[in-house]
Amino acid sequence: MKRSRTIAALILVAGLLTPSAAAAVHPADQAPANRSFHVPATVVLDGYRLALTRELVRAGVPSLRAPLAELRTQADADLTAGPWSVMDKPELPPSNDKHDYLSQAPYWWPTQPATAANPWGCPYMQKDGVRNPAIDDITDHAERGEMFNAVYDLTLAWYYTGDAAYAQRAALDLRTWFVAPATRMNPSLDYTQFIPCLVSGRGIGIIDFSQQFTDILDAVALLNTGAPGWSASDDAGMTSWNKQFLAWLQTSKNASDEAAATNNHGSFFDMQEAALALATGQPALARSIVVTAETKRLDDQIGADGGLPQELSRTRSYHYSTFDLVALTRLAMIGRHVGVDLWHYTTPSGGTLFKAVDFVVPAATGQAAWTYPELQFQAFAADDDIHAAADAGDRTARAAVGHLQTPPGGDLWLLRPAPEQLDPISGS
Numbered sequence: 001m002k003r004s005r006t007i008a009a010l011i012l013v014a015g016l017l018t019p020s021a022a023a024a025v026h027p028a029d030q031a032p033a034n035r036s037f038h039v040p041a042t043v044v045l046d047g048y049r050l051a052l053t054r055e056l057v058r059a060g061v062p063s064l065r066a067p068l069a070e071l072r073t074q075a076d077a078d079l080t081a082g083p084w085s086v087m088d089k090p091e092l093p094p095s096n097d098k099h100d101y102l103s104q105a106p107y108w109w110p111t112q113p114a115t116a117a118n119p120w121g122c123p124y125m126q127k128d129g130v131r132n133p134a135i136d137d138i139t140d141h142a143e144r145g146e147m148f149n150a151v152y153d154l155t156l157a158w159y160y161t162g163d164a165a166y167a168q169r170a171a172l173d174l175r176t177w178f179v180a181p182a183t184r185m186n187p188s189l190d191y192t193q194f195i196p197c198l199v200s201g202r203g204i205g206i207i208d209f210s211q212q213f214t215d216i217l218d219a220v221a222l223l224n225t226g227a228p229g230w231s232a233s234d235d236a237g238m239t240s241w242n243k244q245f246l247a248w249l250q251t252s253k254n255a256s257d258e259a260a261a262t263n264n265h266g267s268f269f270d271m272q273e274a275a276l277a278l279a280t281g282q283p284a285l286a287r288s289i290v291v292t293a294e295t296k297r298l299d300d301q302i303g304a305d306g307g308l309p310q311e312l313s314r315t316r317s318y319h320y321s322t323f324d325l326v327a328l329t330r331l332a333m334i335g336r337h338v339g340v341d342l343w344h345y346t347t348p349s350g351g352t353l354f355k356a357v358d359f360v361v362p363a364a365t366g367q368a369a370w371t372y373p374e375l376q377f378q379a380f381a382a383d384d385d386i387h388a389a390a391d392a393g394d395r396t397a398r399a400a401v402g403h404l405q406t407p408p409g410g411d412l413w414l415l416r417p418a419p420e421q422l423d424p425i426s427g428s
Contacts, residue, residue, distance in 0.1 A: 042222070044215075044217070091137075100190060103208050151216060154170035167229050189208070210327075223235075246273070271334065274331060286337070293331060298353065302347055323421055326419040380405040384422060386404060
């Protein structure tokens with residue numbers, strides 16, 4: 001881009017301030033001539049928007065100071081956490097290979113006291129939405145989540161500030177979990193969300209990864225813009241892992257079971273598979289997945305009024321509605337990269353993704369009570385879904401943005417404008 005473009009013009013393009021506020025930025029504040037405007041090849045996030053936002057951050061635009069400070073606070077804590085590895089867990093998966101990821105089903109509980117003859121307390125029974133804390137004894141699930149969060153925070157902090165320490169730590173975390181032979185995870189999920197004395201692994205457990213793995217794909221794209229500590233061999237190792245993981249998603253029974261799910265699990269499966277296809281240089285496959293999701297996901301999931309009937313029937317109906325919307329709105333963002341407009345697709349019943357977001361707006365803004373079952377209502381869980389719809393042009397969402405409850409950790413939308421699961425529940 002031409003270096004004569006002022007920061008005020010960049011603000012207008014990014015849509016971060018009104019024209020009058022942008023005009024207040026001094027016209028001499030131009031992007032430095034010695035800094036290249038490299039657009040990252042992200043698969044969910046808008047790389048061009050990120051590059052613009054970085055110029056605004058470094059120009060000191062006031063509206064970005066608070067989210068940047070919060071991001072740095074989180075990233076500073078990540079500098080001394082980890083690195084994490086699947087080799088940390090004390091248990092052996094059924095394969096007897098610690099390199100295989102292992103996790104336990106979160107909503108299944110023992111029905112008998114543990115004894116020497118029955119150490120797990122079998123048989124197990126399901127309690128929908130009620131998380132069994134014993135699952136944390138297996139460390140892969142928790143460490144995976146900590147690693148995903150740390151890598152994303154650290155990478156974004158480096159990208160916006162240029163502080164090499166953030167990038168170097170993110171690179172170490174990625175290298176330890178995915179690349180280094182002694183500590184890497186095998187690129188498969190055969191033993192996710194097992195149920196003691198019942199099954200060794202389930203397709204439903206793929207959501208352990210799919211709900212957040214696309215953050216890792218975007219983090220790698222950012223690191224590939226020239227991050228210190230991230231080498232070509234690191235990127236090659238990560239790309240190889242991604243290709244093998246995508247192949248597993250396309251061929252394994254667990255993956256086939258998860259792809260057949262008609263609720264949020266199916267949405268997250270498509271989101272992850274499409275993002276992996278795009279990240280591994282297969283845009284036609286990514287486009288096919290998004291196009292198919294119009295009839296395979298939206299037709300089945302979105303009601304005429306925008307409600308998500310399969311999620312509304314759950315004991316955590318608000319959580320699962322907003323959770324499914326994270327997957328669907330992120331899938332729409334992937335669609336934008338491959339020329340598919342999922343936002344404006346209309347189902348045979350008249351439902352749209354915009355309507356689905358609008359359905360949660362009254363509860364998210366406090367305008368009306370949530371009238372469906374919900375064990376732990378947290379209004380802020382919908383914030384990012386609403387931001388995404390607002391950015392895509394939905395008027396109801398745009399009007400709601402100023403009335404949202406700030407989530408724990410602050411509102412980071414301007415720095416990482418793609419929906420995340422904001423409420424802390426962990427599970428399927």
